[in-house]
Amino acid sequence: MTETFSIRKYLRDLKLPFCPGCGIFTIMNTFLRAVHELGYEDLSEFVFCSGIGCSSWICSPYFKADSIHTPHGRSIPVATGMKLFHPDRDVVIFGGDGDIVGIGLSHFIHAARRNLDALVIMVNNMVYGMTGGQVAPTTPFKTKTTTTPYGSFEQPLDATRLAAAAGACYSTRWTTAHPKELKESIKKAIQMKGFRFIEVVSQCPTAYARRAGFKNAGEMLKWFKENATPIQQAEKMNEKEIEGKIVIGEFAERRRPTIVENIYAVIREAQMNDR
Numbered sequence: 255m256t257e258t259f260s261i262r263k264y265l266r267d268l269k270l271p272f273c274p275g276c277g278i279f280t281i282m283n284t285f286l287r288a289v290h291e292l293g294y295e296d297l298s299e300f301v302f303c304s305g306i307g308c309s310s311w312i313c314s315p316y317f318k319a320d321s322i323h324t325p326h327g328r329s330i331p332v333a334t335g336m337k338l339f340h341p342d343r344d345v346v347i348f349g350g351d352g353d354i355v356g357i358g359l360s361h362f363i364h365a366a367r368r369n370l371d372a373l374v375i376m377v378n379n380m381v382y383g384m385t386g387g388q389v390a391p392t393t394p395f396k397t398k399t400t401t402t403p404y405g406s407f408e409q410p411l412d413a414t415r416l417a418a419a420a421g422a423c424y425s426t427r428w429t430t431a432h433p434k435e436l437k438e439s440i441k442k443a444i445q446m447k448g449f450r451f452i453e454v455v456s457q458c459p460t461a462y463a464r465r466a467g468f469k470n471a472g473e474m475l476k477w478f479k480e481n482a483t484p485i486q487q488a489e490k491m492n493e494k495e496i497e498g499k500i501v502i503g504e505f506a507e508r509r510r511p512t513i514v515e516n517i518y519a520v521i522r523e524a525q526m527n528d529r
């Protein structure tokens with residue numbers, strides 16, 4: 255890798271729709287930097303899939319690549335069809351927390367269980383950003399949003415732990431304040447097989463920050479840095495100590511047959527038995 259990194263190489267010449275200070279810029283940049291460092295000259299080996307929401311705009315139509323937008327929450331089932339039809343292409347799904355583990359939660363669990371050969375990158379901005387900042391399944395307890403003006407009364411979902419428990423081959427969480435670790439995880443995940451999940455806790459200065467008590471994106475990044483707790487350390491802490499922390503690191507790493515491998519193995523076996 256001698257050539258210097260230029261994000262433009264992988265992007266169409268279009269104006270990006272994200273607000274100033276949004277964490278999505280970091281995630282988009284980090285993904286393309288990882289791709290560059292792995293030596294991909296272009297994105298032709300990938301197929302991208304996304305749902306609806308700010309985070310779902312990361313890949314389509316901005317990446318110079320084959321990509322598809324699906325209805326809200328349905329990126330994983332559509333990506334399953336894409337992967338079964340084109341097993342040779344690397345499927346990458348981008349989506350928001352609402353998209354992937356709100357409306358799309360059952361697809362997420364089943365894809366991990368089936369071991370769909372795809373990489374899911376979930377932007378967890380802790381809110382429904384594009385629609386104005388409604389509470390999401392990932393909103394921290396007691397946080398004020400447009401639909402919880404007195405604070406959320408629900409405990410948030412731990413998507414990374416859930417993916418690990420459901421059978422994901424790789425499950426990891428970082429924040430936008432950890433771009434180096436995120437980049438290394440993306441590189442590792444691209445080179446692995448099976449269901450791979452990367453959660454990125456990200457700032458939404460427009461629809462989340464102020465209501466939740468942050469002045470701006472910078473304050474949110476500071477909060478990410480100060481509260482990020484490596485999983486090895488978190489495992490030694492009790493429930494009270496871990497409250498309000500963002501547990502980061504690799505939660506699962508394993509190899510098991512993917513759904514594509516299993517389908518073709520079953521077909522081969524059935525054909526042998528029919529002879």
Ligand SMILES: Cc1ncc(C[n+]2csc(CCOP(=O)(O)OP(=O)(O)O)c2C)c(N)n1
Pocket residue numbers: 306307308309310325326349350351352353354377379381382383384385390
């Ligand atoms: C079936 C359906 N329900 C609701 C909506 C409205 N809607 C659009 S985006 C969105 C939530 C977006 O939140 P998230 O997925 O977290 O993405 P973000 O904008 O925060 O990146 C909702 C509820 C929709 N488009 N389709």
Ligand code: SF4
Pocket residue numbers: 271272273275276277278308309379383384457458459460461462
């Ligand atoms: S609304 Fe929030 S998530 Fe959406 S682009 Fe603006 S800052 Fe980013």
Ligand SMILES: [Mg+2]
Pocket residue numbers: 307350351352377378379380381382383390
């Ligand atoms: Mg969101």
